[in-house]
Amino acid sequence: MHLCTHGFMNNYYIWYVHGETSNNPAINFIGESSNSGFVRNESDAMYHEMLVDAMGLQGEYNEEPMVEEPNHKARKFYELLHAAEVYISNGEQNVTVLSWIAEMLNMKTLYNMSAANWEMALTLSRKLLSVEDQEKVPKDFYSAKKLINVLGLGYKKIDVCINDCFLYYGEQNKNLNACPVCGESRYELRNMAAVRQKAILRKYLWYLPITPRLQRLYMSKKTAEHMTWHLKCSDDSDEVIHPASSQAWKHFEKTYPTFAEEPRNVRLGLCTDGFNPFGLSGSAYSCWPVFLTVYNLPPELCMNSEHIFLSMIIAGPKSPGKNIDVLLRPLIDELNELWTNGVETYDSFRKQNFIMKAALLWTISDFPGYGMLSGWSTHGRLSCPYCMENTKAFQLQFGRKISFFDCHRQYLPPTHPFRRDKKNFYVNRIERSPPPPRLDGHLMEERVNQLPEIIFGQSLRKQSIPGFGVSHNWVKRSIF
Structure with a gap:
């Protein structure tokens, strides 16, 4: 009986989102035992879950006594959470204020009602309620939108x-x-x-600000606790089980110790790629969504769809190419603001406000996408971003295509037998050269800063930086 009640592991994480429940009666959601006789029906549960999903919450979010008062934005969320638990009488049924307003606004959208018509229907509906319940619901369209807007993105x-x-x-x-x-x-x-x-x-493009969604991660007690999980990654382990175990993560924290002092600061990764929303059988079209991933969370949570945020949709019909820097400007400005000044955020786990900052650690994309984001063209003889001008690629005599055959032997140890093989690789060639040097961040920045500014745009004459394809493959100075 003890194992059935408490389980094998003391710190086992209960997967609420996947439907797993706890046998511990102390772990309850708001409203399951505090609504004085009201029983939550399926419709109310749906709106309650919708609120939890919209906020990206995990686990508990009980309103316990707060050591520090939440800031204005966090208070707005808790007010909406309270609206999901306030019941009004509607004949023989009891519905929540949130579900009632959501269904009323849904009716306005379905039947394309004007604000004046909707307010007339709202006034008539309020007359059917008791005087006590009329005080609980919004009185006009503005008040209803003000309540519901906290939920939407x-x-x-x-x-x-x-x-x-x-x-x-x-x-x-x-x-x-x-x-x-x-x-x-x-x-x-x-x-x-x-x-x-x-x-x-x-x-036009659609831009979804990232700051409010990062703040919401700290409005849930359980998710806020997981946002500092990266501190638990063992520095002595040889296995990389999370990006926090990688050399890039550790190098970043050594380089910026002030940022690393606050473990609640957010570490992000950016990913983008193009796709045809009409499928292979549709017309040619290239749409580019831009996603941000939160790496503070443990491995089983950071790759969940709830924690991968869509920040921008770049419409086609053509790929933006190197002009993607122009379209990324709103996102880069917001990331710069989060890196420089941060934003006041309420931590519901520690029950205190703090200044949350964010850093973009890296970008993830395929090889053509890498060329668009980095500014180093991934086409031609100098397409390799590691070898750069030291590449040994060559052009085929008859096909005229670029070949990277036998470029890998230089990375082998000096005594490796493959280096002296004249038969199975490039004929009659012994590889004696060392691998090309890897430029660090400072040297790469010096090179990029020497590049001239270019004018973006698809209608302008194709521009090229002097030496392109011969001594370098830079097409622009990247916005990153």
Whole structure:
């Protein structure tokens, strides 16, 4: 009986999201034992789970006495969580305020109701409630949206030049009607006599700010506890079970000890790749989503879809190519703000506010995507980003294609027998040269800083930096 109740492991993590339940009656969600006779029906449970999923919560989030008052944004979340537990009487059924408002707003969307029509329906519905319950629900459309907006993920719709050379982003650029780089119009050219016609944007991108979602990870007591799991990675272990065990992670913390002093600071990785949303049978189209992964969490959680955040959708129809730097500007600005100043965040596990900062450790992509992000072209004889100008690639005599055959022997130990093999590799060649030197971050930065600025845009004449394809393969100075 003891094993059935407490299990084999003292610190076993209960997988709430996957449906596993605890035998310990002390672990309860809010409202399961505190609603004085109300029984949660399936609809209420659905909205309660929707709130938990939207906030990216794991495990417990009980409202215990707080040592420090939560900040304004965290308080808004707890108010919404309270709305998911406040019941109103609706005839013979008892529903929560959150589920009632969500269904009312869903009706507005389904039937394309105006705000005035919806408020008339809201007023009629409130009359059917008791005076006590009328005080619990919003009185107008503005109050309803204000309550429900805390649950949704905010986004920004940013206008883009049709040639990907300019963003109408920031106070000084948001009122422009034409691209200052290529002169293309911001809007579709239409009959200007139709004064009441609304201008139609030619191209735009969707940007989802990352800061609020990182703050939400600390609003759950269980998730906030896991956000410092990376400290538990053994420094003496030879096995890399998590990025925190890698040399890159350790080098970063030695380089920036002030950032590493606060274990709650967030370590991120960026990933992007293009795909055709219409499938192989559809028209040619290239859409590029940009994802951010949180590496503070343990291995079984950091790769869950709940903790991989979509930060940007770059629409096609063509791949942005090297112009992706223009489109990444909003994300880079937000990451710079998180790195430099941080943001006040409430830690529900330690019950205190702190300044949360974030760092982008690396990017993950395929080889063509690497070329777009890094600025080093992955095409041609100098495409290898490790060998760079020291490559031994050559062009085939008849096929005219670049071959990297027999470029690997230089990485073998000096006494390896393959180095003296003249038959099975490049004919009549003995490999005596050492491997090409690996540039560290400082040397690479010096090279990149010497590159000239280029003008982005698909409509402009193809630009190339002097020496491209001969002494280097740089096509731009990367935004990273």
